[in-house]
Amino acid sequence: MTVLKMKLNGKQVEVEIKPSDLLLNVLRDKLGLMGTKEGCGEGDCGACTVILDGETVTSCITPALKAMGKEVITIEGLSDGKELHPIQKAFVEYGAIQCGYCTPAMILSAKALLDKNPTPTREEIKTAISGNLCRCGGYEYIIAAIQSLIKP
Amino acid sequence: MRRWEQYFTPQSLEEAIFLLDKYKGAGKIIGGGTDLIPQFRDNKEESKYLVDVTQIPEMKEISLLEDSFVIGGAVTHAQLAGSQDVYNYAQVLAEATVCVGSPQIRNMGTISGNIVNAQPAADGAIALTALDAQVHITSADGEKVVPITELYRGVGKSKVDSTIEVISKIEFKKIDKVQNVSSAFERLASRKALALPMVNVAVCLKTTGGQFDWARIAIGPVAQMPFRPFLIEDELRGMPTDEESIRIIAEEVSQLVQPRSSKLRGSADYRKEMVKVLVGRALMKAIARLGSEPY
Numbered sequence: 410m411t412v413l414k415m416k417l418n419g420k421q422v423e424v425e426i427k428p429s430d431l432l433l434n435v436l437r438d439k440l441g442l443m444g445t446k447e448g449c450g451e452g453d454c455g456a457c458t459v460i461l462d463g464e465t466v467t468s469c470i471t472p473a474l475k476a477m478g479k480e481v482i483t484i485e486g487l488s489d490g491k492e493l494h495p496i497q498k499a500f501v502e503y504g505a506i507q508c509g510y511c512t513p514a515m516i517l518s519a520k521a522l523l524d525k526n527p528t529p530t531r532e533e534i535k536t537a538i539s540g541n542l543c544r545c546g547g548y549e550y551i552i553a554a555i556q557s558l559i560k561p
Numbered sequence: 562m563r564r565w566e567q568y569f570t571p572q573s574l575e576e577a578i579f580l581l582d583k584y585k586g587a588g589k590i591i592g593g594g595t596d597l598i599p600q601f602r603d604n605k606e607e608s609k610y611l612v613d614v615t616q617i618p619e620m621k622e623i624s625l626l627e628d629s630f631v632i633g634g635a636v637t638h639a640q641l642a643g644s645q646d647v648y649n650y651a652q653v654l655a656e657a658t659v660c661v662g663s664p665q666i667r668n669m670g671t672i673s674g675n676i677v678n679a680q681p682a683a684d685g686a687i688a689l690t691a692l693d694a695q696v697h698i699t700s701a702d703g704e705k706v707v708p709i710t711e712l713y714r715g716v717g718k719s720k721v722d723s724t725i726e727v728i729s730k731i732e733f734k735k736i737d738k739v740q741n742v743s744s745a746f747e748r749l750a751s752r753k754a755l756a757l758p759m760v761n762v763a764v765c766l767k768t769t770g771g772q773f774d775w776a777r778i779a780i781g782p783v784a785q786m787p788f789r790p791f792l793i794e795d796e797l798r799g800m801p802t803d804e805e806s807i808r809i810i811a812e813e814v815s816q817l818v819q820p821r822s823s824k825l826r827g828s829a830d831y832r833k834e835m836v837k838v839l840v841g842r843a844l845m846k847a848i849a850r851l852g853s854e855p856y
């Protein structure tokens with residue numbers, strides 16, 4: 410066993426893990442953050458996406474110890490508990506959620522994009538979410554939701 | 562899923578080498594883990610000690626020198642695809658790395674992992690093959706520098722033994738329009754993201770007075786490793802850089818390659834045809850880039 414220390418959704422956390430744990434399992438099973446989903450478990454579908462030091466990564470193939478001393482943001486870190494985050498609001502408003510399985514990760518990919526580039530083009534939005542599969546296939550609504558957040 | 566027992570994150574290359582040396586074959590380098598972790602999952606990998614090289618500062622740098630590039634061994638695809646220097650002076654590498662997987666995979670996956678995983682169509686490695694990259698490999702025995710073309714043993718088999726060796730950096734000459742040198746990358750895949758290439762082609766070339774001075778062409782996946790048609794590269798020296806010559810060169814390359822039929826990546830005949838199209842396009846694009854118009 411070893412202790413993973415990281416900044417998680419704004420708070421410093423310490424959690425006992427096995428050196429062979431994957432970040433996805435630490436988040437879900439040890440920390441109870443169920444917003445991060447497992448789809449393929451192979452890096453393909455993007456459902457397990459989290460933000461690690463500002464960059465999106467697929468947590469299902471990320472050794473948890475890669476997060477040591479770093480900052481991790483999961484979907485639980487977006488809203489303050491009272492109000493939804495603007496990206497979450499936009500997803501609701503634009504009907505960008507069907508079954509919702511891809512949604513937490515999709516929103517995090519959108520966040521990583523908008524944090525770096527507040528005025529992305531349609532092409533840049535498509536690239537930013539190209540690693541997030543939506544099996545319900547509502548991509549147009551997702552793109553529209555993200556576009557609605559671009560301030561003129 | 563098989564699991565490793567310990568995970569180390571050294572802060573220097575010396576420390577990484579020390580750890581590999583200590584575990585004598587039971588340890589292994591991990592970069593982004595995008596190839597290695599799925600291999601653990603498939604029970605194909607059984608190293609006990611993982612040595613993560615992505616926190617070693619000097620291995621994360623891209624340096625543009627007077628006439629060459631030095632890329633740290635742990636530089637990611639996202640870093641390469643996002644670098645203005647790489648775009649300006651090694652466009653083929655920028656174009657290749659932006660095709661890898663997805664944003665998440667590019668954020669994690671490193672250029673050395675792409676070489677050592679030794680897939681014949683690895684996008685980064687195809688570009689580095691056309692760039693004639695020199696790979697710096699460090700172990701407890703010291704450093705050696707080996708051309709990328711000499712690092713393959715077969716499909717998925719690298720001569721780099723990452724249980725004892727680390728790719729510390731990769732070096733190649735910069736591609737400078739001012740010297741009439743340019744480059745280009747072309748890729749055919751079933752989708753724009755998260756699709757492995759059916760065919761990919763990288764070229765670097767130099768022209769003088771409307772003729773080929775030299776060209777290096779790298780193609781995947783048509784052989785056990787990134788393929789260079791050396792004979793044709795020799796023949797094309799001195800040929801005019803017009804459409805007719807490019808058509809002939811592309812046709813000859815296509816005759817030479819022996820892709821396999823694959824249910825996922827297309828039949829051998831189709832891919833041979835596509836090699837012709839992509840080699841032609843890549844050469845045209847690189848030559849057009851030497852013109853005054855941006856291309």
Ligand SMILES: Cc1cc2nc3c(=O)[nH]c(=O)nc-3n(C[C@H](O)[C@H](O)[C@H](O)COP(=O)(O)OP(=O)(O)OC[C@H]3O[C@@H](n4cnc5c(N)ncnc54)[C@H](O)[C@@H]3O)c2cc1C
Nearest residue numbers: 452592593594595596597662670671674675677684723728
């Ligand atoms: C969903 C998905 C999509 C993908 N799409 C593409 C694609 O489109 N094109 C493509 O080319 N690849 C693709 N890949 C493959 C992979 O992402 C790349 O090959 C990547 O560059 C591997 O780098 P890594 O740092 O993750 O390697 P790792 O998994 O960390 O390591 C791979 C191998 O390289 C060795 N190694 C790593 N770094 C070093 C070093 N510095 N010195 C010595 N040995 C080292 C390791 O020991 C291991 O044997 C994809 C992978 C996934 C999961």
Ligand code: FES
Nearest residue numbers: 448449450455469
């Ligand atoms: S579950 Fe991680 S990418 Fe699919």
Ligand code: FES
Nearest residue numbers: 507509543544545
């Ligand atoms: S909303 Fe169902 S997978 Fe995207």
